[in-house]
Amino acid sequence: MKNCAEFVLSLTAILLAISLTILSADGLAQTQMVLVTTGSTMPQPLYVLWGDEYHKLHPETQLRYLAVGTRESAKNVLSGAGDLGGGDAPIPEKQLKEAAYAAVELPTVLVGIAVFYNVPGGATSIRLSGPVLANIYLGKTTSWSDPEITRLNPDGKLPDLPIKVLHRTDGKGSNYIFSDFLSKLSPEFRATVGKDVSPKWPVGSAFSRCQDLLASAAKMSGAIGYAELRCGEGSGLPIARIRNAAGEFVKPSTKSISDVIVSFTWFYVPVHRQDLQRSHAVKEYLSWVYASGQEIAQAQGYVVLPPSVLQKVRATVASLQ
Numbered sequence: 161m162k163n164c165a166e167f168v169l170s171l172t173a174i175l176l177a178i179s180l181t182i183l184s185a186d187g188l189a190q191t192q193m194v195l196v197t198t199g200s201t202m203p204q205p206l207y208v209l210w211g212d213e214y215h216k217l218h219p220e221t222q223l224r225y226l227a228v229g230t231r232e233s234a235k236n237v238l239s240g241a242g243d244l245g246g247g248d249a250p251i252p253e254k255q256l257k258e259a260a261y262a263a264v265e266l267p268t269v270l271v272g273i274a275v276f277y278n279v280p281g282g283a284t285s286i287r288l289s290g291p292v293l294a295n296i297y298l299g300k301t302t303s304w305s306d307p308e309i310t311r312l313n314p315d316g317k318l319p320d321l322p323i324k325v326l327h328r329t330d331g332k333g334s335n336y337i338f339s340d341f342l343s344k345l346s347p348e349f350r351a352t353v354g355k356d357v358s359p360k361w362p363v364g365s366a367f368s369r370c371q372d373l374l375a376s377a378a379k380m381s382g383a384i385g386y387a388e389l390r391c392g393e394g395s396g397l398p399i400a401r402i403r404n405a406a407g408e409f410v411k412p413s414t415k416s417i418s419d420v421i422v423s424f425t426w427f428y429v430p431v432h433r434q435d436l437q438r439s440h441a442v443k444e445y446l447s448w449v450y451a452s453g454q455e456i457a458q459a460q461g462y463v464v465l466p467p468s469v470l471q472k473v474r475a476t477v478a479s480l481q
Contacts, residue, residue, distance in 0.1 A: 199246025245428030248333020
């Protein structure tokens, strides 16, 4: 409770930092705007980079990013805290309608989720399907030698090893993306676990950070877990090939995100704010994000918005007051 209270106090202090007074090279005082974004850990490296690059062009505006998770970020924005939110799931319609403060959602880039595993002596790249993954996360498929898994991997002998399920803690955007994928392919999963940032997992161990999940999987024989591609590529764990709609088994990579487990990550943008100066600063920043920011994202290996989507997002940004 003490750590939680300290975090809330520190967050509040940052959100109340409306401006900073600094000295310019000629010794004159200047007012510097500090925009605060709370959001998920998945796009954090990109959002921090965007903030740094924007500040180089606009020294009067600083951007600070606090990784608090998708659910908490949405709560902050809808309660009037912070200048921007960020998450890997759209805010539920009911939550938007009942919020004290209105917000719009803008996609930023596409992110991919990969399935990692630790199966000693198994196939170098295990094949899995959505229904089989759903059964694993329902606790119905419990061994790597299960006939359904063996049928998908005729060229590799899998050991009779218990499957140890790993997943993320509540409120994480990667939960939403992964559970959305499984819900589309398994009616039982949709009815039992559901598509949400906080799915009702019936089995498995929970981890707050993707790095912790992957580190545990690397030490745990028989483990399976999911994480954002950019988080997991340096883990050394093999990535499963997932069957797509065309029946092909695809191994995703940051150079080529497959059409298997992929989704937008989002900005949550407050609207109708009383502080017009801050609203203007946010609008200027977003205008840059959906121009130069997209080029920076692409250079970093992210999959940027399709032209048709980008055009609509730019029109929404232009309409912001």
